[in-house]
Amino acid sequence: MTVASDKPKVGLFVTCLVDLFRPVVGFAAVKLIEEAGCEVDVPMAQTCCGQPAYNSGDRHDARMIAQNTIRAFENFDYVVAPSGSCAGMLKKHYPALFKGDARWEERAKVFAGKVHELVSFLADVRGMDRVTAAGAGSVTYHDSCSGLRELGIKAQPRALLASMDGIELREMRDPDVCCGFGGTFCVKYPDVSNAIVETKTKAISDSGAELLLAGDLGCLMNMAGKLKRQGSPVEARHVAEVLAGLTDAAPIGGRD
Amino acid sequence: MQITSPDFKQNARHALDDVQLQKALGNVRAGFIDKRQKAVDALPEFEALRDNARDIKNHALENLDLYLEAYEQKVTASGGQVHWAETAADARSIVLDICRTRGARTVTKGKSMITEEIELNDFLDAAGIVPVETDLGEYIIQLRGEHPSHIIAPAVHVNQDQVEADFRRVHTHLAPDRDLTAPETLLDEARQVLRAKYFEADIGITGANFLVAETGSSIIVTNEGNGDLTQILPRIHIVIASIEKIVPTLDDAAQILRVLARSATGQDMSVYTTLSTGPRRPDDPDGPDEYHVILLDNGRSAMLGTEFQDMLRCIRCGACMNHCPVYHSIGGHAYGWVYPGPMGAVLTPALIGVDKGGHLPNASTFCGRCESVCPMKIPLPKMMRHWREKEFERGLNPATQRYGLKAWAFFARRPWLYRLATSIAIPVLGTAGKAKGRFSWLPFAGGWTKHRELPAPETRTFRQQWSQREALKQGGAA
Amino acid sequence: MTPRDAILGKIRGGLSGADDAARRAAVEARLSTVPKGVIPARGQLDDVSRVDLFCAMVEKVTCSVARVRSHDHVPQAVSDYLRARNLPHAIRVGEDRRLKTLPWDDIKTLEVRRGASDGRDEAGLSHAMAGVAETGTLVLSSGPDNPTTINFLPEHHLVVVDARDIAGDLETVMAKVRNAFGKGKMPRTLNLITGPSRSGDIEQKIILGAHGPRAVHVIVVG
Numbered sequence: 002m003t004v005a006s007d008k009p010k011v012g013l014f015v016t017c018l019v020d021l022f023r024p025v026v027g028f029a030a031v032k033l034i035e036e037a038g039c040e041v042d043v044p045m046a047q048t049c050c051g052q053p054a055y056n057s058g059d060r061h062d063a064r065m066i067a068q069n070t071i072r073a074f075e076n077f078d079y080v081v082a083p084s085g086s087c088a089g090m091l092k093k094h095y096p097a098l099f100k101g102d103a104r105w106e107e108r109a110k111v112f113a114g115k116v117h118e119l120v121s122f123l124a125d126v127r128g129m130d131r132v133t134a135a136g137a138g139s140v141t142y143h144d145s146c147s148g149l150r151e152l153g154i155k156a157q158p159r160a161l162l163a164s165m166d167g168i169e170l171r172e173m174r175d176p177d178v179c180c181g182f183g184g185t186f187c188v189k190y191p192d193v194s195n196a197i198v199e200t201k202t203k204a205i206s207d208s209g210a211e212l213l214l215a216g217d218l219g220c221l222m223n224m225a226g227k228l229k230r231q232g233s234p235v236e237a238r239h240v241a242e243v244l245a246g247l248t249d250a251a252p253i254g255g256r257d
Numbered sequence: 258m259q260i261t262s263p264d265f266k267q268n269a270r271h272a273l274d275d276v277q278l279q280k281a282l283g284n285v286r287a288g289f290i291d292k293r294q295k296a297v298d299a300l301p302e303f304e305a306l307r308d309n310a311r312d313i314k315n316h317a318l319e320n321l322d323l324y325l326e327a328y329e330q331k332v333t334a335s336g337g338q339v340h341w342a343e344t345a346a347d348a349r350s351i352v353l354d355i356c357r358t359r360g361a362r363t364v365t366k367g368k369s370m371i372t373e374e375i376e377l378n379d380f381l382d383a384a385g386i387v388p389v390e391t392d393l394g395e396y397i398i399q400l401r402g403e404h405p406s407h408i409i410a411p412a413v414h415v416n417q418d419q420v421e422a423d424f425r426r427v428h429t430h431l432a433p434d435r436d437l438t439a440p441e442t443l444l445d446e447a448r449q450v451l452r453a454k455y456f457e458a459d460i461g462i463t464g465a466n467f468l469v470a471e472t473g474s475s476i477i478v479t480n481e482g483n484g485d486l487t488q489i490l491p492r493i494h495i496v497i498a499s500i501e502k503i504v505p506t507l508d509d510a511a512q513i514l515r516v517l518a519r520s521a522t523g524q525d526m527s528v529y530t531t532l533s534t535g536p537r538r539p540d541d542p543d544g545p546d547e548y549h550v551i552l553l554d555n556g557r558s559a560m561l562g563t564e565f566q567d568m569l570r571c572i573r574c575g576a577c578m579n580h581c582p583v584y585h586s587i588g589g590h591a592y593g594w595v596y597p598g599p600m601g602a603v604l605t606p607a608l609i610g611v612d613k614g615g616h617l618p619n620a621s622t623f624c625g626r627c628e629s630v631c632p633m634k635i636p637l638p639k640m641m642r643h644w645r646e647k648e649f650e651r652g653l654n655p656a657t658q659r660y661g662l663k664a665w666a667f668f669a670r671r672p673w674l675y676r677l678a679t680s681i682a683i684p685v686l687g688t689a690g691k692a693k694g695r696f697s698w699l700p701f702a703g704g705w706t707k708h709r710e711l712p713a714p715e716t717r718t719f720r721q722q723w724s725q726r727e728a729l730k731q732g733g734a735a
Numbered sequence: 736m737t738p739r740d741a742i743l744g745k746i747r748g749g750l751s752g753a754d755d756a757a758r759r760a761a762v763e764a765r766l767s768t769v770p771k772g773v774i775p776a777r778g779q780l781d782d783v784s785r786v787d788l789f790c791a792m793v794e795k796v797t798c799s800v801a802r803v804r805s806h807d808h809v810p811q812a813v814s815d816y817l818r819a820r821n822l823p824h825a826i827r828v829g830e831d832r833r834l835k836t837l838p839w840d841d842i843k844t845l846e847v848r849r850g851a852s853d854g855r856d857e858a859g860l861s862h863a864m865a866g867v868a869e870t871g872t873l874v875l876s877s878g879p880d881n882p883t884t885i886n887f888l889p890e891h892h893l894v895v896v897d898a899r900d901i902a903g904d905l906e907t908v909m910a911k912v913r914n915a916f917g918k919g920k921m922p923r924t925l926n927l928i929t930g931p932s933r934s935g936d937i938e939q940k941i942i943l944g945a946h947g948p949r950a951v952h953v954i955v956v957g
Binding site: 284306316341391393410416440441443445448451483485506514525528542559 | 737738739741742743745746747748749750751753758759761762765766769770771772773774775776777792796829850851854869870871872877878879882883884886887888904905906909912913919920921922923924925926927928929930931932933934935936937938939940942944945946947948
């Protein structure tokens with residue numbers, strides 16, 4: 002049995018992409034949250050944040066999925082997700098989804114108040130200002146759109162990365178410009194998405210960094226997928242992997 | 258103009274393959290983004306001004322009927338005439354009526370998106386009246402038989418050598434050895450040709466950036482001075498403006514002007530901000546004898562009280578498209594109608610119907626950069642999502658998308674089924690992709706793998722691994 | 736139904752549920768009291784610094800500036816400008832009393848042309864009713880004193896502005912306009928001019944002298 006403690010209880014919203022494609026990010030998140038003095042659990046009733054439905058205009062399914070998420074997580078002190086996009090959905094858009102709904106509006110608001118993106122949770126909520134993991138060489142950091150503009154995540158990951166020994170941050174041109182992923186956008190408008198990600202991978206290559214980092218697996222799969230297709234030697238990882246020192250697994254998209 | 262918004266995908270494909278266009282789009286960053294940022298950084302009150310600008314417009318919209326009445330009364334009192342037009346056709350026939358009764362043959366025009374919306378040039382041409390665009394960018398695209406690809410930089414898609422070729426083609430007076438290889442010489446040539454046109458024109462037509470209820474003034478904001486020559490030299494000045502251009506007072510206009518120029522071109526103020534009120538006064542030595550204002554609705558009133566009302570705050574600065582990665586990739590023409598970029602993605606479906614403009618609000622990554630720079634704080638992504646909801650409700654999006662989405666949602670709504678399905682599928686996919694770590698092709702993933710590799714999953718989901726870890730921990734503790 | 740009534744009716748329909756009496760009161764209040772908005776600190780300076788800022792801002796927007804002690808020095812400043820640029824020694828000017836009564840005859844060979852411009856003047860002279868220090872903006876009102884054509888047709892536009900008419904912000908100038916012409920009334924044209932005419936329409940490169948003046952020279956008096 003787990004011993005009851007005074008530590009804050011964090012529910013990890015692992016996100017569907019991490020769950021299905023890159024579990025190591027989930028373990029990295031758990032490690033970091035525990036290092037920040039919290040207890041972590043992973044409710045099995047979670048699926049997806051519902052963003053694909055919400056952004057496709059399907060409010061009904063989005064609401065159903067949101068209710069499921071709220072039910073699964075509302076008893077935790079905090080809800081943390083290793084993704085600015087999913088955290089933004091939970092924090093900013095769930096309350097909007099239930100606006101005017103007598104039964105769910107308040108519940109969604111209370112829930113939203115507990116939600117944080119992983120790195121901002123560590124830095125802003127838990128006051129973490131350094132990590133113990135060793136450096137990862139030269140890295141460049143892409144600001145994923147939702148994290149940046151919905152949640153104000155920009156300085157936090159850079160500060161934590163800077164606390165590591167043996168790491169060099171090489172900023173790319175326009176790190177705050179979209180990579181062209183956009184969820185279903187990249188498959189609905191593949192040609193436009195491709196033009197945007199080509200601009201991004203050029204900026205990444207021009208930075209001279211060996212490793213691309215970001216806080217959202219969707220963007221990372223898009224950028225890593227393009228880098229791989231272009232035969233680029235630049236590798237890609239979720240920033241949590243590096244901060245937690247869990248870099249034994251092959252980078253996103255494999256290693257040649 | 259022909260609406261090609263339903264062909265957005267093909268339009269975009271052509272734009273991506275257009276070498277000249279891609280070269281021209283490279284100028285957007287230095288031309289707009291960096292300058293805006295510098296101007297914004299130099300004004301500590303910029304955010305407070307944005308908030309106030311938004312509040313002013315919200316107040317004006319919530320009292321639009323009353324401010325329009327007050328405005329009309331002031332225009333009339335200053336000797337001007339107000340005409341009301343419900344539709345584009347109504348506005349066109351009012352213009353034509355003024356032209357016909359005054360025997361007008363040529364019309365000079367200041368840059369005006371509203372006259373693009375009502376397709377005034379083609380209409381006047383067909384009626385035997387010659388419209389002459391006088392803004393340099395508008396003049397260039399008029400020579401090319403094109404439409405603006407940007408709301409404040411209509412010829413942003415055209416390169417300098419193309420302008421030279423167009424001038425040589427149309428300006429038959431040009432000596433073959435006349436040097437037109439620099440922007441300066443091209444501008445001089447346009448200046449000379451257009452200077453004569455201002456004096457010849459019977460009527461000058463401008464749009465309006467603002468209509469001021471306090472005084473009955475129309476305001477145009479320009480840099481070239483063409484709008485001013487258009488409205489002071491001909492005998493008749495016609496202003497065509499949509500109803501949401503109204504602001505209550507001169508001070509309200511002054512507030513919004515501060516965010517307009519900075520957001521548009523990175524200037525503190527545009528070179529010419531001109532307030533026009535009525536026709537020339539009895540002792541005025543210059544100015545038009547007649548002053549007409551055509552107030553156009555054309556679908557705006559139907560947006561009031563809906564989730565799209567906020568869009569009526571738009572002051573047409575172009576910052577949203579200047580900062581849009583989609584616009585940067587394909588330019589403005591691919592959007593297929595008058596208004597491109599994020600503001601067009603919201604406004605176009607409202608004005609031409611979501612059945613025709615439906616691609617536009619979908620062709621966005623929701624990166625939110627447009628909203629972050631919008632001086633009027635219009636929640637553009639949110640309203641694009643509202644259009645997607647309308648499409649979904651009406652079943653307008655493609656069946657494959659709908660069924661794919663529904664199938665996914667079916668699982669996402671049922672956690673135990675979702676776990677079961679993913680715990681079967683992921684090991685299969687993970688094992689298949691294990692050697693290389695990625696896929697170059699997968700069934701049903703063509704949209705993705707057309708341009709990029711798909712990273713392969715590990716062989717077990719996070720939750721499979723987590724459950725096992727927790728079970729081991731509990732086993733160890735027991 | 737007239738188009739006017741139809742449009743106003745549709746607007747009221749969209750705004751349904753709003754309290755009309757309260758709206759009417761709010762609109763009347765706003766139009767009569769004219770609430771002040773956010774006034775940037777930049778222009779809120781003492782008299783001397785405000786004029787200095789104005790001069791710096793007009794130079795920033797690529798105008799040239801000359802400062803003279805009194806109106807009597809304006810003809811010489813005009814002549815100096817024309818000669819320095821090798822322009823014909825002629826100036827177009829309206830009926831503005833402050834300009835008309837100046838010692839023009841003291842400047843030999845300077846031709847002073849009166850009235851509106853017909854487009855054949857190289858240089859024109861206007862008297863601004865105000866300046867705005869915050870942005871380096873000149874405020875000119877139409878009329879026989881300062882015909883609007885002088886602001887746009889000559890290649891060179893020379894503008895006299897009194898130092899005491901330089902305000903910190905545009906809102907202060909708007910208050911002055913209300914004072915000068917009466918609340919709710921305006922001259923036919925009020926030009927706010929911030930620099931010489933320019934265009935960025937060819938490859939976003941800024942070039943001066945699009946359709947209006949290529950150069951604006953500001954003469955600050957006092």
